[in-house]
Amino acid sequence: MPETVDWGSMSAKHLRMLAVVATDRTFEATMLDGRRMWVGKCIHCNAKLVVDETGRAAGEATLEHVLPETRGGDNSIANLAIACARCNRQKSPHDVRGGVKLDEMMARLLARRAERWREPSEVGLAAVVERAMQRDDD
Numbered sequence: 001m002p003e004t005v006d007w008g009s010m011s012a013k014h015l016r017m018l019a020v021v022a023t024d025r026t027f028e029a030t031m032l033d034g035r036r037m038w039v040g041k042c043i044h045c046n047a048k049l050v051v052d053e054t055g056r057a058a059g060e061a062t063l064e065h066v067l068p069e070t071r072g073g074d075n076s077i078a079n080l081a082i083a084c085a086r087c088n089r090q091k092s093p094h095d096v097r098g099g100v101k102l103d104e105m106m107a108r109l110l111a112r113r114a115e116r117w118r119e120p121s122e123v124g125l126a127a128v129v130e131r132a133m134q135r136d137d138d
């Protein structure tokens with residue numbers, strides 16, 4: 001696969017977005033309108049989400065911390081997931097959904113993220129994940 005994107009010039013946010021794409025097996029590369037795009041599923045509701053090959057959301061995709069930073073979550077790739085904007089907004093520290101405590105919801109999401117995990121080398125993006133892990137700026 002030819003490297004068409006200059007990873008070094010990407011912002012930390014876009015690198016992280018692409019690193020999540022690289023490590024989430026629901027995301028598959030496809031051509032849309034002549035551009036290579038990644039199409040996958042929201043970590044919460046499985047809605048279809050699209051990210052371009054430079055880590056920019058096409059539409060509703062947002063990057064979220066599974067375990068929020070306020071609860072000790074960090075920017076490690078395993079703690080990041082892609083969610084639709086609506087789902088991401090609904091998850092607040094005081095949110096209790098359907099009687100399920102937030103801690104249980106986060107544990108479920110972390111488990112789901114782990115189930116979806118794939119090695120980024122499978123899709124030729126190991127370098128993106130390495131770069132994303134070296135960055136701790138926003």
Ligand SMILES: [Zn+2]
Binds near residue numbers: 045
């Ligand atoms: Zn969603």
